[in-house]
Amino acid sequence: MKYMMLMGGTMAGSKAMGIHTWPKEDLQAHIRFMIGFAKELRTNGELVAAEGLAGPEQAKLVRAGKDGTPVTDGVFPESKEFLAGFWIIDVESEKRAFELAARASAAPGPGGVPLNMAIELRQVMAGPPEEFI
Amino acid sequence: MLEPRAERLLRDLAPQVLGAVVRRYGDFGIAEDAVQEALFAASLQWPKEGLPDDPRAWLIRTAARRLADLRRSDAARRRRENEVAVEDVAAPVEPGTPEDDSLVLIFMCCHPSLTPSSAIALTLRAFGGLTTAEIAHAFLVPEATMAQRISRAKQTIKASGVPFRLPTNEERGERLSAVLHVLYLVFNEGYTSSAGPELQRTELSSEAIRLTRAIHALLPEHCEVAGLLALMLLTDARRAARTGPHGELIPLTEQDRSLWDAAEIAEGVALLTATLPRGAVGPYQLQAAIAAVHDEAKDADATDWPQILALYGLLRRMADNPMVMLNEAIALAMVHGPEAGLKALAAFEDRLRGHHRLDATRAHLLERAGDLPGAAAHYRAAAERTTNGPERDYLLMRAARL
Numbered sequence: 001m002k003y004m005m006l007m008g009g010t011m012a013g014s015k016a017m018g019i020h021t022w023p024k025e026d027l028q029a030h031i032r033f034m035i036g037f038a039k040e041l042r043t044n045g046e047l048v049a050a051e052g053l054a055g056p057e058q059a060k061l062v063r064a065g066k067d068g069t070p071v072t073d074g075v076f077p078e079s080k081e082f083l084a085g086f087w088i089i090d091v092e093s094e095k096r097a098f099e100l101a102a103r104a105s106a107a108p109g110p111g112g113v114p115l116n117m118a119i120e121l122r123q124v125m126a127g128p129p130e131e132f133i
Numbered sequence: 134m135l136e137p138r139a140e141r142l143l144r145d146l147a148p149q150v151l152g153a154v155v156r157r158y159g160d161f162g163i164a165e166d167a168v169q170e171a172l173f174a175a176s177l178q179w180p181k182e183g184l185p186d187d188p189r190a191w192l193i194r195t196a197a198r199r200l201a202d203l204r205r206s207d208a209a210r211r212r213r214e215n216e217v218a219v220e221d222v223a224a225p226v227e228p229g230t231p232e233d234d235s236l237v238l239i240f241m242c243c244h245p246s247l248t249p250s251s252a253i254a255l256t257l258r259a260f261g262g263l264t265t266a267e268i269a270h271a272f273l274v275p276e277a278t279m280a281q282r283i284s285r286a287k288q289t290i291k292a293s294g295v296p297f298r299l300p301t302n303e304e305r306g307e308r309l310s311a312v313l314h315v316l317y318l319v320f321n322e323g324y325t326s327s328a329g330p331e332l333q334r335t336e337l338s339s340e341a342i343r344l345t346r347a348i349h350a351l352l353p354e355h356c357e358v359a360g361l362l363a364l365m366l367l368t369d370a371r372r373a374a375r376t377g378p379h380g381e382l383i384p385l386t387e388q389d390r391s392l393w394d395a396a397e398i399a400e401g402v403a404l405l406t407a408t409l410p411r412g413a414v415g416p417y418q419l420q421a422a423i424a425a426v427h428d429e430a431k432d433a434d435a436t437d438w439p440q441i442l443a444l445y446g447l448l449r450r451m452a453d454n455p456m457v458m459l460n461e462a463i464a465l466a467m468v469h470g471p472e473a474g475l476k477a478l479a480a481f482e483d484r485l486r487g488h489h490r491l492d493a494t495r496a497h498l499l500e501r502a503g504d505l506p507g508a509a510a511h512y513r514a515a516a517e518r519t520t521n522g523p524e525r526d527y528l529l530m531r532a533a534r535l
Contacts, residue, residue, distance in 0.1 A: 002273075044281065044285070045251075045278050045279065045281040045282030045283075047275070048273075048278065049275070090250075090274050090278070092248050092250060124520075125520060125525070126521045126522070
C-alpha cells in the first residue's frame with residue numbers, strides 16, 4: 001500500500017518562528033534526522049520518494065490564459081498553509097504508515113524538542129480490486 | 134538480446150539452477166546473487182556463442198564460479214572490517230533432483246517468516262528469474278527500494294535458519310498454502326493492478342501463471358494447485374474485455390465476450406474437470422468453478438446463477454469471509470430478486486461497515502430494485518471510499534448515469 005506523507009507549514013511559520021531562525025546546532029540535528037529517516041526508509045525497502053520543496057516565497061500560481069499560455073501569479077498570502085515536503089512510502093499496512101508518520105512528526109525542532117507537527121497521510125490511489133460479481 | 138525461446142528457457146531453468154547451487158553450497162543469499170550473475174552472463178554470451186549443449190549445467194558451473202568470487206570478496210571485506218569470517222558449512226543434503234530443488238526453493242521464497250510483499254519480491258526474483266529492476270518496475274517503486282526489500286528477505290531467511298530441504302509432511306500443507314497465496318497475490322497484483330493508474334500489468338499475471346504452471350507440473354496430484362492455475366486461466370481469459378479503449382473498467386455483465394480467450398477458458402475448464410472429481414475441494418477450486426460458470430455463459434443473461442449461488446454457499450462454509458458473503462448476496466439477488474440480496478446484505482453489513490464494496494453492492498442491488506436515488510447515493514458513497522482510481526471513475530459514472 002502506498003501512502004503520501006505531507007509535511008505542512010505556514011508562511012508566517014517559515015519566516016518568523018520558522019526554521020531560518022533556529023540555532024545552527026538545532027538546524028543540523030533536524031537535517032540529520034531527515035536524512036537519516038529517508039535512509040532508514042530506503043534500507044527498509046519502504047521508500048518510493050522523498051523531497052523537500054523550495055520555500056513558499058518562490059512559489060507561483062500558474063493558470064492557462066485564454067490562448068493556453070501560462071499566466072503566473074505571485075506568492076501566497078501570509079497566512080496560507082503551504083507544503084514543505086513529502087514522502088511517498090510503500091508499506092505493509094495502514095498501521096505501519098501511522099508509525100512512520102508519527103516518526104516524521106516528531107522530527108527535532110529548536111532545542112532538540114520534538115516538533116510534533118501535523119503530518120497529513122493520504123493513501124495513493126491504486127487500481128481496481130479483485131473481480132467483482 | 135536473447136530470442137524469446139532462450140529467454141523462456143533461462144526463466145524456466147532459474148529455479149532449478151538456484152536450487153542446485155543452494156543445495157551444494159548452502160548460503161541462499163550469496164547463491165542467489167551468483168545465479169543472477171550467471172543468468173546475466175548467459176543473456177550476453179548465448180546470443181553470440183549459441184546455446185551450450187547442457188544449458189542447466191552451464192548455468193550451474195557459471196554460478197558456482199561467481200559464488201566462489203563473491204565469497205572471496207566477502208571474506209576480504211570481513212577481514213578488512215576486522216570481523217571473524219565465518220565459513221558456511223553446507224548442511225549435508227540428500228541427493229536432489231532438479232524437481233526437488235525447484236520445490237524446496239519455492240517453499241523457501243514463500244517462507245512464513247517473510248511479509249507478503251517480501252515473499253512476493255523474493256519469489257519473482259529467485260524463482261521467476263526476474264531482475265530487481267523488472268520487479269521494481271512492476272510494483273512502481275525505485276530499484277534501490279526493491280533491492281533492499283529483496284536483500285532483507287534473504288537476510289530473514291538466513292536468520293531463520295531454514296534448512297534446504299522439503300518441508301516435513303506435517304508442515305507441507307500449511308507451507309503449500311503460503312506458496313499458493315503468494316502466487317495468487319502476484320496474479321491479482323498484475324490483473325487488478327493495486328497500484329498506479331494502469332488497470333493491468335500483464336507481465337505479473339503471466340509470470341504468476343507461468344510459476345503456478347511450474348508448481349502444478351511438480352505437484353500434478355495436488356488439487357488446490359490445479360484449482361489455482363485454473364482460477365488464474367479462467368480469470369485471465371477475460372483480460373482483453375475488462376477495459377475499454379480509454380482504460381476504463383468494464384464490469385463482467387457488460388463485457389464483449391467475443392474478446393475472451395477461448396484457449397485459456399478451455400484449458401482452465403479441462404483442468405477443473407480433471408480435478409474436481411478427485412475430492413479435496415478447496416477455495417481455489419471453488420473460485421475457479423465460479424469463474425468457469427461465468428466464462429461458459431454465452432452472454433450475461435445465460436449465466437447459471439443458481440449454480441453460482443450454490444458454489445458461493447460452499448465457499449462461505451469453507452472461509453468465513455465477508456467478501457464471499459457479499460458476492461453470495463449478489464448471486465442471491467440474481468436468482469431470487471434484488472430484495473433477497475438486500476436482505477442478505479443487512480445480515481452481515483456490520484462486518485463491512487465503511488467498506489466501499491458494501492456501498493457499491495448495495496447501489497447495484499438498489500438500482501436493480503428500481504430505487505434510483507438510493508442507488509446513486511450509494512454509488513457516490515462507494516466512490517468516496519474506494520482507494521482505486523479506475524474503480525472510482527466507474528462508480529461516479531454509474532451514479533451520474535442514474
